[in-house]
Amino acid sequence: MKHTIAIDLGGTVIKIGLLKNGQLIDRTEIKAQSASGLKPQLPELEKTIDKMLQTNQLSALEVLGIGFSFAGLVDSSKNRILSTNQKYDDGPDTDLVGWALEKWNWPLFAENDARMALLGEWQFGAGKDCRDLVMMTIGTGIGTGVLINGQLLKGKHFQAGNLGGHFTVNHEGSPCTCGGKGCVEAEASTWRLPSLLKEHPKFDNSAIKTEEVLDFKALFHHVGNNDLVAKEVLDHCLSVWSAGIITMIHAFDPEIIILSGGIMKSASVFLPVLQENVNKFAWTPWGKVKLVEARFPDSAALYGADYLVRSSAEKCKMNSYIENVIKPQL
Numbered sequence: 001m002k003h004t005i006a007i008d009l010g011g012t013v014i015k016i017g018l019l020k021n022g023q024l025i026d027r028t029e030i031k032a033q034s035a036s037g038l039k040p041q042l043p044e045l046e047k048t049i050d051k052m053l054q055t056n057q058l059s060a061l062e063v064l065g066i067g068f069s070f071a072g073l074v075d076s077s078k079n080r081i082l083s084t085n086q087k088y089d090d091g092p093d094t095d096l097v098g099w100a101l102e103k104w105n106w107p108l109f110a111e112n113d114a115r116m117a118l119l120g121e122w123q124f125g126a127g128k129d130c131r132d133l134v135m136m137t138i139g140t141g142i143g144t145g146v147l148i149n150g151q152l153l154k155g156k157h158f159q160a161g162n163l164g165g166h167f168t169v170n171h172e173g174s175p176c177t178c179g180g181k182g183c184v185e186a187e188a189s190t191w192r193l194p195s196l197l198k199e200h201p202k203f204d205n206s207a208i209k210t211e212e213v214l215d216f217k218a219l220f221h222h223v224g225n226n227d228l229v230a231k232e233v234l235d236h237c238l239s240v241w242s243a244g245i246i247t248m249i250h251a252f253d254p255e256i257i258i259l260s261g262g263i264m265k266s267a268s269v270f271l272p273v274l275q276e277n278v279n280k281f282a283w284t285p286w287g288k289v290k291l292v293e294a295r296f297p298d299s300a301a302l303y304g305a306d307y308l309v310r311s312s313a314e315k316c317k318m319n320s321y322i323e324n325v326i327k328p329q330l
């Protein structure tokens with residue numbers, strides 16, 4: 001059984017993993033310079049991967065390929081980046097497949113990062129034994145992925161299921177980075193949180209004003225201290241996320257919804273509220289959709305990349321068997 005290399009290209013950090021059959025053997029992180037583009041990151045990535053192979057005493061021949069997660073729209077049939085949103089904007093002009101072939105002679109399989117994380121949780125984590133699930137990661141923005149009957153939902157242009165963070169929850173709402181307005185992430189996400197707090201009429205009287213960074217960690221801290229502004233802003237976020245989750249349920253009919261992201265550290269504070277809203281407002285006559293915490297909030301995409309490389313390599317083998325062995329006999 002060969003190893004796989006997983007790369008998860010985030011906005012601030014690039015995670016690199018070495019896996020073998022669903023086991024994370026080694027991992028490291030490098031700082032991302034997402035504003036300067038994707039191509040300038042490649043030499044550093046090469047160095048890091050080569051060092052990882054060396055540390056683990058592996059040759060390139062012992063690696064099956066690279067699974068590449070990207071925070072944007074990805075054409076996973078051609079393994080190309082289709083569209084970016086203010087990160088790695090030269091992604092669509094970067095030939096990742098050619099890069100991996102030229103450098104190591106490995107195949108590279110690319111996928112949107114939310115779908116890759118979903119694959120990881122489905123195969124090895126909170127979604128095991130499910131065939132219909134939705135995953136939502138609440139971070140700087142909000143990423144979503146959908147699995148229906150054991151297949152990733154992709155759509156005609158590879159964007160189906162990925163834009164749950166851009167479902168409109170307020171048709172007269174705040175402008176979004178996507179060009180729309182009132183999207184889930186434009187109403188409640190890490191990038192929106194500072195302005196949400198500052199727009200609260202009592203912000204100047206709140207202890208949260210003294211925080212250097214207005215993120216969800218700070219918000220939950222002040223909710224714990226019974227701060228009125230923090231509590232009201234959290235209530236607003238929960239109501240926005242509930243609307244997004246219920247829309248996902250109505251659109252995709254999942255059995256469970258896996259929630260992930262840094263905020264899950266405070267899941268005990270807010271998960272029961274989201275579950276209560278789902279129970280109350282989602283139209284699911286068959287029963288209740290369960291909201292569950294991700295098992296690998298920090299590394300699901302690495303596990304997903306391992307699965308994607310192995311299953312794609314298996315498919316390639318099968319296709320070449322059909323082409324070279326079965327078809328000539330017909």
Ligand SMILES: [Zn+2]
Nearest residue numbers: 166176178183
């Ligand atoms: Zn949007």
